[in-house]
Amino acid sequence: MISRQLALIPMLMLPFAGKAADYVPIPAGQFESALAIAGHAAKLRLAAFSMRSEPVTNAEFLVFVRQHPEWQRGQVPSLLAGANYLRQWQRPLEPGESVLPDQPVTQVSWFAARAYCGSEQARLPNWYEWEYVGAADATRADARRDPVRNQDLLSAIEGTSGHLPGVIGTRPANVYGVRDLNRLLWEWTGDYAAMFPNPDARVPGSVANLALCSGSALAFADKNQYALMMRVAALSALRPADTAPRVGFRCVREPKRK
Amino acid sequence: MMMQRRLTTLFALALLSFVAVASSPPSSRVVADSVYAIPMLTLRDQQGQLFDFASLRGKPRLVGMFYGSCQMACPLEIEYLKHLQRVVAAGSGKSISVLLVSFDPARDDLAMLRKVAGEHHVWPPAFRLARTERGDEGMLAGVLGIAYRQLPGGGFSHNVRVSLLDAQGRIVAATDASGRPAPAFLRSVDEALKNP
Structure with missing residues (x-):
């Protein structure tokens, strides 16, 4: 009993300690994306990588801005982070009472998320990597054909839009050991801005079309993935300096060479 | 004494x-809305010369991105910019220099930069093709409104956008670099060269 309690201590301390992030291995695999390329489902083979088991938290991001003052609220150039950057924090270096240390950090721009991942020798996942891991649930590597699961994810997203996300880790991890991918928040991907370009990128006006929701739906090969469509539409509407209360991030790394 | x-x-x-x-x-x-405010980005051009992106501050210039194995959009982008440089020189007698940075540094090594430069006859200082040596070219893409995404086949899905930067690095105009240079864009280039 005592040993169990002792074992819990490090876990309890984690959110406050500026811990080293926990990356879990994601094996290589075949995958069919719900996004279409030129009207067809994208079948791809993903190389192995490792992914943060949890989104980056307020506590972790605080450590980052302490070490990299150029990313503090008030210091960062407007081109790299909009006016609402980290606005939910009481002061630039004090998150304050209204947010929790182990809540995912949100209101961070794509630039800031990218810089954070770079600071731990990692990068933002690309969309396919995110989608591949996000397709899993606690028992299946690909749970996307389950209508109950799909409806459940959709309800979870609809109920919470516009608010800060809750704390991480309240639900079981998926088969890879990754938590909170689908329900808690939307996450930046490295290539989010290019998810729906016109197939002919040279058509005048195609830049503006990137942000159209109708464009998003048209580019989906699997129309049952409503929650995924909402995610993509939400991300596509943002410019990289924008921030939103429900948009945070996690990072991935190339696998360690043996 | x-x-x-x-x-x-x-x-x-x-x-x-x-x-x-x-x-x-x-x-x-660096002014707050300058693209030179991105984190340190060290580049190498087609002649092998190393330089920091922010060191380009001080003169107006055209900045875009490309990738070397691109068959369609990027060759057109380069030819468009060469044409635009000629039109500007003929009109105002001044030169506007171009920088195109690769968003595929894994494959665009110095040999690839040289190959593309040779095919299009473009050389520094008027026309630089460059790859990232240190830093994150994705940050540059973000501030320039350039989006790209690697496709399963190895190619990229991307848009083409070339920005006119003033001497401080503020984006004063942009073009998709297709067709003939638009008169309004040409006027912006002339203005930028007149008031550096």
Whole structure:
């Protein structure tokens, strides 16, 4: 009993300690994306990588801005982070009472998320990597054909839009050991801005079309993935300096060479 | 005599340092909406020369991105910019330099940059093709409104956008680099060259 309690201590301390992030291995695999390329489902083979088991938290991001003052609220150039950057924090270096240390950090721009991942020798996942891991649930590597699961994810997203996300880790991890991918928040991907370009990128006006929701739906090969469509539409509407209360991030790394 | 000379020197030094202090804040600080405010990005051009992106500050220029194995959009982008440079030179007698940075540094090594440069006959300082040596070219893409995504086949899905930067690095106009240069864009280039 005592040993169990002792074992819990490090876990309890984690959110406050500026811990080293926990990356879990994601094996290589075949995958069919719900996004279409030129009207067809994208079948791809993903190389192995490792992914943060949890989104980056307020506590972790605080450590980052302490070490990299150029990313503090008030210091960062407007081109790299909009006016609402980290606005939910009481002061630039004090998150304050209204947010929790182990809540995912949100209101961070794509630039800031990218810089954070770079600071731990990692990068933002690309969309396919995110989608591949996000397709899993606690028992299946690909749970996307389950209508109950799909409806459940959709309800979870609809109920919470516009608010800060809750704390991480309240639900079981998926088969890879990754938590909170689908329900808690939307996450930046490295290539989010290019998810729906016109197939002919040279058509005048195609830049503006990137942000159209109708464009998003048209580019989906699997129309049952409503929650995924909402995610993509939400991300596509943002410019990289924008921030939103429900948009945070996690990072991935190339696998360690043996 | 000696004293006087020393005093003169001191006075000159003092004056110099005053001028340096007085003039340094506006010129050394990157303005907040300048693309040169991105984190440090070290590039290498097709002649092998290393330079920091932010060191380009001081003159207006055209900045875009490309990738070497691109068959369609990027060759057209380069030819468009060459044409635009000729039109600007013919009209105003001034030159506007171009920088295109690869968003595929894994494959666009120096040999690839040279190959593309050779095919299009573009050379520094007027027309630089460059790859990232240190830093994150994705940050540059973000501030320039350039989006790209690697496709399963190895190619990229991307848009084409070339920005006209003023001397401070503010984006004053942009083009998708297709067709003929638009008169409004050409006017912006002329304006930028007139008021650097």
